[in-house]
Amino acid sequence: MDGMTATRLAFAGLLLASTALPAVAADATLTIESWRNDDLPIWQEKIIPAFERDHPGIKLNFQPTAPKEYNAALNSKLDAGTAGDIIACRPFDASLELFKKGELAAVDAIPGMGNFGPVAKAGWSTDDGKTTYCVPVAAVLGGFIYNKDAFKKVGIAAPPQTADAFFADLEKIKADGTYVPLAMGTPDQWEAATMGYQVIGPNYWHGEDGRKALIAGTEKLTDPEWVAPFRQLAQWGPYMGDGYKAQSYPDSQNLFTLGRAAIYPAGSWEISPFEAQATFPMGAFPAPVPKAGDPCYLSDHVDIAFGMNPKTKDPEAARAFLAWVASPEFAKLYSNALPGFFSLQSAPVDVQNPLAKEFASFRTSCKSTIRSTYQILSRGTPNLENETWVESANVINGTDTPEAAAAKLQKGLDSWYHPAK
Incomplete structure (x- = not known):
């Protein structure tokens, strides 16, 4: 279970009310591929404005695909050279195959990767653990x-x-x-x-x-x-x-x-x-x-991460986005926008939802494992x-x-x- 059912139920109503962000001229526009189509309002209303406020030269275009269609659609886009700049990464083998094919870039040098421990990175690292190819985001x-x-x-x-x-x-x-x-x-x-x-x-x-x-x-x-x-x-x-x-x-x-x-x-x-x-x-x-x-x-199971398409025309902008994803600011924003999806960063995040906070407290008394x-x-x-x-x-x-x-x-x-x- 990757949590998509819960997100669909929680945000279906918001989807009906969401409106597209106006196009704004920018030095770079990054398109983000994701299977989380139910997250669209959260990106439009919270995540994108927060990023663009601190990165005025970069605009984000969140472009989700239906969850069941995502892997096939993404592979087709990557093969055709039409995939977005940022790729939402499912854990383990599907994303590992993309990395092996040269369709995800290594992210070890991204600032903030030290914020993640080996369990968090395990879902998006090579079998030997030496290379990580997506920045961990959240666990369930x-x-x-x-x-x-x-x-x-x-x-x-x-x-x-x-x-x-x-x-x-x-x-x-x-x-x-x-x-x-x-x-x-x-x-x-x-x-x-x-x-x-x-x-x-x-x-x-x-x-x-x-x-x-x-x-x-x-x-x-x-x-x-x-x-x-x-x-x-x-x-x-x-x-x-x-x-x-x-x-x-x-x-x-x-x-x-x-x-x-x-x-x-x-x-x-x-x-x-x-x-x-x-x-x-x-x-x-x-x-x-x-x-x-x-x-x-x-x-404490790894659920979603973000990686970079090596063929992006704006690699510096893509790296800036991934560095932001690896930051404590993003961890707090994402964890509270989506209660029950918890930051994979090692430092504790102040979760505001009481039931989510109770779940998060398990991490202080129990050792995490996937x-x-x-x-x-x-x-x-x-x-x-x-x-x-x-x-x-x-x-x-x-x-x-x-x-x-x-x-x-x-x-x-x-x-x-x-x-x-």
Whole structure:
């Protein structure tokens, strides 16, 4: 999930009211390619005016394409030599291929790149980490959103911090009978992995340490730390409501925002649409740790970056824009214009939205990590990311045991991935 659904819901109304910026003569005009067509009003009303105010010789033309069409349209433009000067970069392989083809420039020398740590850069760097080709912009965070009224009614004083407390709270909510404890279904599959396995899993495989060990081949998906999150998922089903096996993603969203469920396994992209629809107070908590005293790890997944088309006619202007994107000013502006999309800069950003602020606070108590399947490990067939969707849903549904699910994933990975020893 790259967050586009949430942005669409949050800004659809604004799109209808937006008007094109007037053309103004300038020394340079940069065209920005992006899949975020729902962000158009934000760019027109906030981001472009802020940049042009401080860079009077440069004008920006934000030219988005529909998300599903973006990759194909961008590749066609690049091949024809008609692509814009600035390229919005999706994480990992799609953008890496553009860099390998010479269609994205290295950005290591851009001022401000020191503001980003290795996890932030990972989505837009070569496999060896030596070259970065897009300036990181924002990430989406994983956790749980909860109905504060529901917690109060059933007598839960504070969000759970350990797995045992989490299941004790689910049992309390179920016994009360007013609310479905967990608002999530399994037919779409991706939620079970993205908001289930990938949110709770890092606490077991120790975030980046485990993810990198899996890539290196020193750990396997059948190891205890990788099977453990499946064991937890196997216990979720009884708390997800009678119809969860037929409950779509929009069904789950509606179940929660209508006040019928107590806890929603979430990505931070839900913040704006949930706040627009829910009439009750909401809070958030990170994935509970396996046991008291264990370190906490956060799914802090890279989502969007910006790079430079090497064929731009205005490279200096493009570099000036990218330097601005790497600045604390842009980080604050973007994070607050789009609550739930968090700056990837190392320095904390003052987030104003209360629920987004609560999500952002997870970064101070938990170590950030990206989703385990996204870098390198989903390049072959079977695709590990897609297979993890399937097996996460199967484990919740009870059609595969945690051990069987892990064995299937490792067997599929072994069939094509052979890390250097």
